[in-house]
Amino acid sequence: MDTRSNGGPGGLPAGAPVVRAPRFTGRDREVFAITQTLAGAPAAVLVEGEAGMGKSRLVRELLAATSPPGSGRVLVGTCPPFRQPFTLGPVVEALTSTVDRVDELGLSPLGGALRPLFPEWTDGLPAAPEPLTEPAAARHRLFRAVAEVLERLDLRVLVLEDVHWADEATLEFLLFLTARRAPKPSLVLTYRPEDAPTDSSLRWLASRLPEGMARLRVQLAPLDVLETGRLASSMLDDKPVSAAFAAFLHEHTDGLPLAIEESVRLLCDRADLVTQDGEWLRPALEDIAVPPSVRDAVLERVGRLSAPAQEVLRAAAVLGDPVEQAVVLAVCDLPESQYPQAVVEALGSRLLHEDALGRLSFRHSLACRAVYESIPISQRRGQHLRAGRVLEGLLRPPFVQLQRHFREAGAVGEWCRYAEQAADLAMSSGDLQTVAGMLNEVITRVDLPGATVVRLMGKMPLLMVWVDQGLLHDLVEVLRRVRDDPALTSTERGLAGWQLGRMLLHTGEFAAACLALERAIPDLAERPLDDLHATITLSWLSTTHGSAGDYRRWLDRAATIVADPSTPTPNRLAVHADRATILLVLGDDAGWASAATFPTDGGTPDEASQIVRGNANLGEAAMQWGRYDEARHRVMLAARLARTHGYQRLQDACRSVNLRLDWYTGAWDGLADRAAALAALDDDPTVQVNALLITSLLRTAAGDWTDAEQTFRSAVELGRGGGVLIDPALTPAAGLARLHLLAGRIEDALAWTEQPLRLVTEKNIWLYATDLAPVRVQALLMADRMNEANALVTAYAQNLGDRQAPAGQAALLLCRAILAEGRGDTTRAAELYGQAADTWQTLPRPYDALLARKRQAACLLATADPDGGAHLMAQVRLELAAMGAHGDAERTQHVLSEHGRQRQRPRRGPQGYGDALSPRELEVVRLLATGRTNREIAKALALSIRTVDAHVNSAMRKRKVKSRTALAVAFTQVKSPLSFGVFEARSGPL
Known part of the structure; x- marks a missing residue:
């Protein structure tokens, strides 16, 4: 039966549904997981999802339904969508709306550092401390002061919403909280991954937490068709919706909760729903489509409001963030007599929201953006100018907002003045990113004196x-x-x-x-x-x-x-x-x-x-x-010292140098995982180059040449031209050239060493030729360019002189040995290779020492001491295998086989590993077991997604499992790599 009619009260159809706020739908598993995680505080819960996915609703329902276990307070803050966020804005907002009497907290003198951010607390705060000239120091002191306030409040959980809009200082403060040894609160953070800047510290929060702090990453997915129907039904007095209508809604909203909600409201506003056999449905689905975007739905709803209500919404959209009702109305171009009814109607549309402090703002940022972009530019400029004039008169003028409004209004003088004041305030708190953003716009967009x-x-x-x-x-x-x-x-x-x-x-x-x-x-x-x-x-x-x-x-x-x-x-x-x-x-x-x-x-x-x-x-x-x-x-x-003072970038730089040291000194245990983790930070290019370099070198030693070449190239490309004296690409280029030599590609090796050698020569940084010079000399000899090889070794020796630089002296001995071998003097070459190996070992640099011993053994095999050469080669093979350099060990075995000294074991299968996992498969499975997706594994290992897929499928086949989960479980249950079938084909005796 069709119940539509135009005879209902208030102009609505008689059978029109009563639209209610949607019930919380489809997130039970997420709530359970978050509750369980918070039960073991401290913890960090990161709720991510695109705009309109229901992150804020999930947090509200979580806090309303269950209080965190134990005593303590919950503090909630929101990061508004400022173009230039205000320093520590969400934390400041949460505290000012919570703390009435700061003098009752018993703050130490450190609390005086809070005065710039909390002028309303001035009477209750200690005296201001001496100013600091270093921004990092000012920021650190401010963080300690805010943390002290949280401790005095006995904070149990800190909830910050929309942290993709957070200023960098807020994100660094969260990192500071997690790193503290003192009792720290649990964190619940919501954000949009697509709106988080690529260099945001949010990545650190999502990937690096101190030991003992639990982490839960909740990725909100769109609702399925069934859940879409349930959400729509909850808005329509709990009457069921037809399967066709649920599918229609899901198709045109992609299961986005906000889009579902707005579309249902629009359909009801247009009286476009009917009931039949107890179900809500939509007739003529093919003829009238629901607008495909939230913007269309929002603007159509706005168009049904009165002109004064629309003006209120436009003013709120221009202001952007929660403000007092008086500020919104002052920005409106309305007679005062129309204020009350216009606000009531705007709130009734449910586009606008009034918080507990009486401030008005849009319920959803997408709706705010839709309304803002619909305002004609000339009108928008006038409203920004009015907004700036109104905010100027506040007791505590918001400099960041003022510079934004005057910028959009085209008022250059006011924009510059407030941008500089906002930058000064941000600098006092060490918020460098905000400072740079605001000053850059002024400097580059305005013709200033x-x-x-x-x-x-x-x-x-x-x-x-x-x-x-x-x-x-x-x-x-x-x-x-x-x-x-x-x-x-x-x-x-x-x-x-x-x-x-x-x-x-x-x-x-x-x-x-x-x-x-x-x-x-x-x-x-x-x-x-x-x-x-x-x-x-x-x-x-x-x-x-x-x-x-x-x-x-x-x-x-x-x-x-x-x-x-x-x-x-x-x-x-x-x-x-x-x-x-x-x-x-x-x-x-x-x-x-x-x-x-x-x-x-x-x-x-x-x-x-x-x-x-x-x-x-x-x-x-x-x-x-x-x-x-x-x-x-x-x-x-x-x-x-960097850990003590919270200098994260410098900590990463130290980790980067330690990677190189561990590679050189043979501390390879877990080195691949550490390099992959550092490479995934996607922050400092120099740090990334070092991480990729170590990954490439390990792959070369293991015999994974194809993947090693790809990673070497990535390191070279990332580091090329990135230094003044030292080009970060220099050492990766030398590694890539060595790989080409191993593959017999002489011209490629020469090409990849030519520019690095020119840099070494021009900049006179011969100490950085340790890895480069031997590869270049070898390539020149293989290309029959003996004179150039001689000249290079002579120049290297002259510039190195008698410096106490053991790495350089060892590399010079290696170059001289390569020259002697190239001249056919294998006896002298064997002697020099031995000296180079001894020097490498003294450093210690065991891998390079073994490679030099291998060359020495090869020379002995060609001289009057073949037995000694064979014995030395066999010993080198064992030690290379023990280090994990299985590719080099294989090549050593091949040399022995050619001389009839050892019989090489037959390879099993097309890649020689049989049912055992190859080194690359093990590397992929190890990351899979940590919960990473194939895309994340591909990024960490510098592989293509297709290659990772192939490795995962191969590992599943070898382990006789049918799912990624089963493969991860099988990996985590084994006690050692060998028991998981790694290198089984090479683990027997010679």
């Missing part, structure tokens, strides 16, 4: 700029224009040149950077600290782009400035570290004397950050010299 640009650039955190090459080039063009502005004073011109030099340095225009800095330094006499930093930067650059000896002149000048007692300690430490590192990179023994006086511990956070950075750099330099004990010592103490 030169002096203003110089002032704003002085506040620009370049760490946030260097990751965006497009932004860098834009700023370079602005600075080039400004530097020649005749209105600038000499000091301003010097600052513009110094800023330009730094920018050019990171765009790869090194010669231009060198010229810009040389031109700027004479004008920096009144700015000694800027003069100092410009000088040390020029020291780096002049090693390549200046005249011979220029780098020592600039280094000596930097040392003179540092000796000035008025130079602040952090600056003195920074230059001390840079100067010692430059000397060591260039092979200058004077660097060791300077390094010996560099401190290993510090007092203030400002000093500690420079001590961490300096020791990490000195540790890496020591590694290149082959002084592995000193390198390990430096890196370990740097990592310890």
